[in-house]
Amino acid sequence: MSEHQDGHHVNYRNVYLILVVLFLVSVAGPELGIRWLTLVTAFGIAIVKANLVIQNFMHLKWEKRLMKWMLTTSLILMFLMVAGVSPDVLNHEGRNWENLAAQAAVERGVEGEGEGGEVAAEEVVAEAGFNAAQTFNLVCATCHGTSGAGDGPAGVLLDPRPASFTDPAFWETRDMDRIRAVIRDGAASVGGSSLMVAWGASFSEEEIGALADHVASFRPPE
Amino acid sequence: MAHARPIATTRSATGIPTGRLAVWWVLASEVVIFGGLLGSYLMHRLGHPEWADAAAHTQTWIGAVNTFVLLTSSFTAVLGHQAAEKGDGKTAAKYLVLTMGGAATFLIIKSYEWTNEILHGYTITANTFWSFYYTAAGLHALHVIAGAIIMGFVAFDAYRGRELHRVELIGIYWHFVDVVWIFLFPLLYIAK
Numbered sequence: 150m151s152e153h154q155d156g157h158h159v160n161y162r163n164v165y166l167i168l169v170v171l172f173l174v175s176v177a178g179p180e181l182g183i184r185w186l187t188l189v190t191a192f193g194i195a196i197v198k199a200n201l202v203i204q205n206f207m208h209l210k211w212e213k214r215l216m217k218w219m220l221t222t223s224l225i226l227m228f229l230m231v232a233g234v235s236p237d238v239l240n241h242e243g244r245n246w247e248n249l250a251a252q253a254a255v256e257r258g259v260e261g262e263g264e265g266g267e268v269a270a271e272e273v274v275a276e277a278g279f280n281a282a283q284t285f286n287l288v289c290a291t292c293h294g295t296s297g298a299g300d301g302p303a304g305v306l307l308d309p310r311p312a313s314f315t316d317p318a319f320w321e322t323r324d325m326d327r328i329r330a331v332i333r334d335g336a337a338s339v340g341g342s343s344l345m346v347a348w349g350a351s352f353s354e355e356e357i358g359a360l361a362d363h364v365a366s367f368r369p370p371e
Numbered sequence: 372m373a374h375a376r377p378i379a380t381t382r383s384a385t386g387i388p389t390g391r392l393a394v395w396w397v398l399a400s401e402v403v404i405f406g407g408l409l410g411s412y413l414m415h416r417l418g419h420p421e422w423a424d425a426a427a428h429t430q431t432w433i434g435a436v437n438t439f440v441l442l443t444s445s446f447t448a449v450l451g452h453q454a455a456e457k458g459d460g461k462t463a464a465k466y467l468v469l470t471m472g473g474a475a476t477f478l479i480i481k482s483y484e485w486t487n488e489i490l491h492g493y494t495i496t497a498n499t500f501w502s503f504y505y506t507a508a509g510l511h512a513l514h515v516i517a518g519a520i521i522m523g524f525v526a527f528d529a530y531r532g533r534e535l536h537r538v539e540l541i542g543i544y545w546h547f548v549d550v551v552w553i554f555l556f557p558l559l560y561i562a563k
Binding site: 161162165168169172175176178179187188191192194195198199202203205206207208212213215216219220222223224226227228230231234235238239240241251254255257258 | 385386387392395396398399400402403406407410411413414415417418419420421424431435438439442443445446448449450453499539542543546547549550553554556557561562563
């Protein structure tokens with residue numbers, strides 16, 4: 150037994166109870182709805198809790214000074230990294246530069262970055278007013294590809310493969326009524342694959358017409 | 372033994388047992404790994420006010436329950452250490468098994484949470500907030516898994532009264548995993 154192991158008398162139960170109380174305060178903090186108080190209870194308490202765990206459970210209190218310096222060095226290196234990089238990340242423009250991508254991301258808001266998958270994508274369309282090409286790229290291109298060639302990322306694994314609108318053979322058996330019917334009611338309604346689902350609930354007849362016109366724009370010239 | 376050979380695990384120039392020194396070295400490097408990741412997250416979060424809309428979708432109560440689970444598992448880990456110091460390997464093993472139960476509970480809750488989020492379309496590629504969310508919490512979860520596995524070996528030995536000093540070593544690592552979560556909780560769940 151080293152002197153380290155004999156020397157400390159911590160009441161672990163009390164430390165644990167203090168930790169639980171602090172935890173409850175940090176959860177309750179945001180309920181008051183005061184922003185600065187939330188930040189104090191969230192991060193201030195996190196630092197206090199971490200310190201309690203490190204000193205009492207990890208026994209850093211009784212550890213040799215060398216060990217404390219080792220960890221402090223690590224922390225200093227980390228803060229140096231953050232401090233060195235943060236001016237470039239926190240600001241989106243400086244005297245001689247601007248970060249257009251970051252500015253655009255702030256401008257677009259979170260949905261613009263593609264949040265929420267398919268459902269959110271449809272909401273974006275509804276809010277922005279209808280744009281057939283944009284909707285095609287958000288909703289249809291996943292399988293059919295942005296160039297309409299049936300080579301979208303999600304289409305690779307489908308059997309049968311998604312229809313290619315750039316294939317002349319495709320257009321031999323289709324007319325615009327049928328394209329609209331497939332978008333509205335799904336391909337199974339005309340004897341095609343059930344993988345092409347119905348979109349009639351998501352789009353109005355005008356929007357379906359615009360989408361069908363966009364699909365026809367991929368048709369190769371004869 | 373005719374010659375007393377130097378044994379690495381008992382030799383120490385610093386006066387700190389080698390195993391414990393090694394664990395602290397691991398943690399010193401972990402500070403930079405997690406610190407760098409969380410620091411980057413914080414910088415981006417402050418530079419992108421629109422992330423607040425994405426962060427609003429994390430489920431605070433799940434994060435809170437998991438915080439409580441990890442705090443409690445830290446408590447059982449330190450009780451295991453206390454028992455090991457008294458030479459009571461069986462009790463130490465019992466507390467380590469309880470700690471592993473905490474790890475399992477944490478991971479089950481996490482899988483439920485992630486399944487729910489992924490089914491709602493909040494995947495790692497949804498936007499940069501969710502990329503950070505899954506990377507930070509995922510790296511932390513890997514540490515929970517690794518710690519629980521190592522703890523199994525330590526508990527197995529401790530139950531037979533062997534290598535009792537390792538109970539403290541795995542404990543120090545486990546408390547660190549708890550400390551990381553103590554910071555992840557406000558960063559990902561509370562500050563919205």
